[in-house]
Amino acid sequence: GAVVSQHPSRVICKSGTSVKIECRSLDFQATTMFWYRQFPKQSLMLMATSNEGSKATYEQGVEKDKFLINHASLTLSTLTVTSAHPEDSSFYICSALFQRGNDEQYFGPGTRLTVT
Amino acid sequence: AQTVTQSQPEMSVQEAETVTLSCTYDTSESNYYLFWYKQPPSRQMILVIRQEAYKQQNATENRFSVNFQKAAKSFSLKISDSQLGDTAMYFCAFSPFFGNEKLTFGTGTRLTIIP
Numbered sequence: 001g002a003v004v005s006q007h008p009s010r011v012i013c014k015s016g017t018s019v020k021i022e023c024r025s026l027d028f029q030a031t032t033m034f035w036y037r038q039f040p041k042q043s044l045m046l047m048a049t050s051n052e053g054s055k056a057t058y059e060q061g062v063e064k065d066k067f068l069i070n071h072a073s074l075t076l077s078t079l080t081v082t083s084a085h086p087e088d089s090s091f092y093i094c095s096a097l098f099q100r101g102n103d104e105q106y107f108g109p110g111t112r113l114t115v116t
Numbered sequence: 117a118q119t120v121t122q123s124q125p126e127m128s129v130q131e132a133e134t135v136t137l138s139c140t141y142d143t144s145e146s147n148y149y150l151f152w153y154k155q156p157p158s159r160q161m162i163l164v165i166r167q168e169a170y171k172q173q174n175a176t177e178n179r180f181s182v183n184f185q186k187a188a189k190s191f192s193l194k195i196s197d198s199q200l201g202d203t204a205m206y207f208c209a210f211s212p213f214f215g216n217e218k219l220t221f222g223t224g225t226r227l228t229i230i231p
Contacts, residue, residue, distance in 0.1 A: 032217070043207060043221040044161075091159065097217065105219065107161035 006108035020080045021111045023094030029074035030096035038091040050077045084115040118143045122222035137193045139208030148212045152193045155205040203229045
């Protein structure tokens with residue numbers, strides 16, 4: 001159990017366009033989801049915490065107007081990269097918090113974004 | 117702010133041998149949680165083991181165990197009887213909250229198991 005999916009797995013977009021990434025918890029409800037960014041051969045950096053029904057909480061240095069997060073239901077959070085630029089190219093990973101005593105984050109498989 | 121340091125960018129070990137991955141951290145919190153995550157080539161992060169700082173006993177999960185030294189702020193991962201499927205990036209992570217919210221990750225250790 002506790003499966004998290006992301007869609008798409010890979011996306012290529014042109015500079016200046018926007019792209020939406022979906023994160024779904026398939027077999028549990030998640031009031032809290034997280035979005036991370038991972039540069040090549042580097043660690044994961046938390047971008048924001050997404051809570052169902054409320055505004056996301058962004059980490060310091062993350063532009064909230066550029067990385068729009070919507071957690072519209074207990075199983076879906078979306079990250080929209082607006083006006084993408086080549087420096088936004090990265091691996092984006094979401095996770096969902098499965099609260100069952102020992103809370104645990106379950107991670108999605110990630111989305112590789114390439115901006116040309 | 118918390119920091120997590122993994123000083124071994126890459127390691128390799130023969131299959132069936134034991135390997136230890138190092139992790140140190142810095143925090144002013146008195147209670148917190150430490151984790152080791154595995155990221156295989158598929159890129160999906162998998163929780164390997166977790167340790168609650170108020171528990172003195174080292175956590176163990178099958179072939180995986182930790183050596184938690186709270187005073188030294190050290191949290192190493194030992195993999196016994198290593199298997200080819202253990203080949204992956206391993207990240208040490210810290211959370212100041214119950215559960216594992218607000219994770220801070222180390223830079224990772226790339227572990228290769230040699231047949």
